[in-house]
Amino acid sequence: MIINIVDIINSLVQSIMIIATINYCLEDEYKKDNKELILYTIVTCLGFVISYKFIGNSSLNILITHCISLIIPYCLFRKDILGITVGHTIIYFAIAFNSLIFSNVFMTLNMLINKEEYVQILQILLIYAPQFIMAFIILRNLDSINKIYKVIRSRNLSTISFLILSLILDFIGSFSIIIQGENNPIFLNIIFFALSAFLVAITIHFANSEKKAKEIHDLNIALEEKVLELKKIKHDYGSQISYLYALHLMKRHDRLGELLKDIIDGHNSITDQVRVSNRSDSIIATIVNSISTKDINIVIDEQAKIEEFPLEEVELQRVISNIITNSVTAMDGRGIITIRTLYEFNKIIMKIENNGPEIDKGIITKIFEEGFSTKKDDKGNHGYGLSIVKDIVEKEAGKIELFSNNKKTEFKIIMPIRM
Template sequence: MQYIDALITIFQSILFTCIVNYCLEDDKIKDNKKLILCIMLLSVDGFSITYLFGNSSVCIFVTHGLSILIVYLIFGKRMLKPIVAYSLIYSIVVIWISVFSNISYLILNNFLIHDIDILNITLVYISQIFLFVLCFLFRSKIRQIYKLLLDESNSVQYIIIISFFPDFLISLYNISDNIEPILSRNIILIALIAFIIFNVIDFRKTKKNSDEIHKLNRILTSKNTELKNIKDNYNLNILSLYELCDMNMYQDTSNLLKKIINTYQNSGNVYEKDAEGSSLLSLATKHVTRDDVKVIVSDNANFRLTTMKEMDLYRIIINIVNNAVKAMKNKGTIIAESYEDLNNIVINIANDGEKIPDNIINKIFDSGFTTKNNNNKNHGYGLSIVRELIEKHNGRIKVESNEYMTKFTIVLPINVAA
């Protein structure tokens, strides 16, 4: 039986050395003498400790610890990577042996077979040979697991710690069967308690670090959103300046530019009900800087829920607002509001300017219709284009006007896939 144990130990040493070297890929040892030396040292370690001191649990830990030291010395220049690979294949082999030996023993015991211990040991030896073949056939899968472990933070220390876990299972099994000496039993129990305490403390520390990283990620996400909003506001302000310059409204352009520079000062004539004052409606009305025009904004809709680009919607709103300012003759109040109504986004833009005559109110969305003397033909989107663009996104626009108020209503369906 000792010769068989020695032979199995040599097979295990060959498996451990080859799998570790295979996992290292570009860092693997190419000198066969070193590999043979590693196999010899692991074989001597695995057989001699057991032969001299028996199969006590302490011997299992001593053998395991010496094996890690041997692998580290042979593959030392590659630091802890070979130890991770060794711990992985060691855990696979020990767990396989432990599980198979217990299952086979239970099965044989049910059949009341004589010499059950000898037969069980024989089956365990055969199962190990089968495991060696499987490990060599599926070594690429083992290397994938090895790489996955290396990709995880703290994996090096954890895989080393976890590799001792099967040793503790075997030790507890020996203790439960009363085949462990009292001194060895006490040493194992003390080591197990220390092992558990160490892992609890270490995992708590890891959890604390994980919570801090999660907190920092939330802050980073918030800052990214804030920066995106700043970028969007910047783009819309630039577009607003361009629109004003394009319509030769240079005084308004100057006033808006001053307003952008003095971002943190109150505008004085724009009252924003939304908390941040950075909504699309607010941005589309910022250029209205006349002292006699007041703008009330209540923006409660998420325009990203529609299929229309925010830039197109911005230009539509600014077109209607500019028309409203002219209809009011630069004096009065504009009310811009948005909200979500069932499956639609609704935008209302109202002003207290002059009533649109009944004979033209049904024509203002017609192509080519205008009441302005437009020489350069470049005043942004005309109302016909506004309606065409809105209808392209399955929306609709309507206008109603009387002696007290003129109101444009835009209804856009919410994109279900958004």
């Protein structure tokens, strides 16, 4: 009975630590008043107590209480997801690390003493008491926790990185309980399934990160080449300007005019955009080079053979040029467009992505309708490009999807592989 009461107190203390720390660390605009903090602290505590009541001190309970401790702050603070995750990870790491150390100390001493009447006393002294002491220290030193929070957040790590770290702690704690033999076989299966899903998700995450890093690397190489070109042009201009100034001093203005015209005509390439393709014989690159893309940079990553698209080259040109032309217009001539081809089971995919403005949710479903356009069009000359794209794709049993948020807009063309 006494253990149940102490466990409820521990759940309340942990809830206070999590909610109070996150609220203290966030910017003033995201902080909540005391009534909301008390309400969500109680809800978090109830979640912990109910989970423990039905699942007990099991490996599965560790994952469930982690979800509860993270979801409820997300519901409370909402607008600063990264801040919530960083603050939560700091406290969760402290709680988990404390629990792992003192739980193992408890198990060791319990085996050595091996007396039933001392089990509850040992639990209170070696598991719960360290948690209460740690909570007291943390809540008395929130300024120090806030400094740790600022240092970690300033490293520009992603939310996913912190979630991965805290989930690793969960699995360490879960397997600690499994090793001790205190676990339901059904929970054991769920944990192994969760671990498998976690490993797959991590693999996909790092594969995507590696792909992004490669794109940035390729783009940086192209930019370095462009910088080198600019340095050469700067050097060339320096010597020419000195010569032009000499002509000015000699008052040879006719020759001065001719040379200025030659310079203007001969060095207009410095405004060319950067284009990167991983294939020298790329049909996509040929198509892109025929389109006016202003100062937009183009990255082409062909991991699937474009020849396996069930489209003739003319149709492919119409599809790509219409999407890119619309993207260029939306991006106001600045930014990056990435074109990727890849395989997906028995399908071949082309993704055309840009980092322009988000498409309004109210019109995203109308984008492919014939005659629909966001441009001012009194003569009815706009609004047909993307409807043509849709017709060409669907004629070959394919489909086109559009996704847009404040980071990117992506056209995804899914086609059967040409046999």
